[in-house]
Amino acid sequence: MAARTVAALCLALCGVAPALAAGTFVWDQSDVVVPSGVTTLITNAVADDFTVPGSLPSWQLQFADVWLQDNMELPLDGMVTNFVGTVGWAIYADAAGAPGALAASGSDGAAFLLGAAVPACCWDTQRVRFRFQPPVTVTPGTYWLAIREGAWGIPAGFDEHYASRASSVRGSAAVVAPLPAVPTAFSFVGSGDLAFAVYGAAPAVSLVFASDFEAGGTCAWSETVGGNSCE
Numbered sequence: 226m227a228a229r230t231v232a233a234l235c236l237a238l239c240g241v242a243p244a245l246a247a248g249t250f251v252w253d254q255s256d257v258v259v260p261s262g263v264t265t266l267i268t269n270a271v272a273d274d275f276t277v278p279g280s281l282p283s284w285q286l287q288f289a290d291v292w293l294q295d296n297m298e299l300p301l302d303g304m305v306t307n308f309v310g311t312v313g314w315a316i317y318a319d320a321a322g323a324p325g326a327l328a329a330s331g332s333d334g335a336a337f338l339l340g341a342a343v344p345a346c347c348w349d350t351q352r353v354r355f356r357f358q359p360p361v362t363v364t365p366g367t368y369w370l371a372i373r374e375g376a377w378g379i380p381a382g383f384d385e386h387y388a389s390r391a392s393s394v395r396g397s398a399a400v401v402a403p404l405p406a407v408p409t410a411f412s413f414v415g416s417g418d419l420a421f422a423v424y425g426a427a428p429a430v431s432l433v434f435a436s437d438f439e440a441g442g443t444c445a446w447s448e449t450v451g452g453n454s455c456e
Contacts (some may be wrong), residue, residue: 313377
C-alpha cells in the first residue's frame with residue numbers, strides 16, 4: 226500500500242535550520258560566530274547539550290549539522306580546505322550538566338559540505354551535514370552530541386579544522402575531550418557553545434536527507450520508513 230504523504234520537506238542547504246512539520250523536531254543552535262572556534266578537531270572531540278521534546282514518548286535522531294572552520298588555510302576560496310568527509314559522533318545521556326553514559330556512537334563517511342563557506346579574516350567557515358547511522362532512538366530529555374573529524378573511536382586526527390562556536394549558550398556550555406573521547410575525560414574550556422543543529426522524527430517518520438534531493442525536484446517525507454518520494 227502506498228505510504229500516506231504527510232508534508233513536503235524542503236531542507237535549506239545553508240543558513241538557519243528549517244522548520245519541520247508535525248512529528249519532527251529540530252534543535253536549532255545554528256547561530257554560528259564567524260570566525261570563532263570552540264576547539265581544534267585534530268586532537269579533541271567537542272560535545273554540547275540539546276533537549277529532546279516531550280510531545281512524543283520517543284524520537285529518532287536522524288541527522289545533524291555542524292560548522293567547521295579551516296585553520297588559516299589560504300586562499301579564502303569559499304570552501305573549507307581538506308575536509309576528509311568523515312564525521313565521528315556520539316550521543317551521551319546528561320549527568321548533572323555534563324556528558325554521562327554513552328547512548329550510541331558511530332561515524333558517517335559520507336558527510337558533506339553544504340553551500341559556500343563564509344570567509345572572515347583568515348578562515349573559511351562551512352556547514353557540514355552527517356547522518357546518525359542507524360538512527361538513534363531517544364526518549365524526551367537532555368542529551369549531549371559529541372563530534373570529531375574522522376571516525377569515532379580512533380586516536381589520530383586529520384587536517385586541522387575547528388568546531389565553530391554559537392553566539393550564545395543554551396543549557397550547558399560546550400565541553401571538549403582528547404581523542405579518543407570518553408565521558409569522564411570531557412571538561413569545560415570556557416569557549417561558549419557549539420554551533421550545531423540536530424534533526425529528529427517520530428519512529429515511523431523518515432526524513433529526507435539533503436543529498437537525496439535532485440536539482441529542480443520536489444521531495445516529501447512519509448509516515449512509513451523508506452516511504453520518501455521525489456519527483
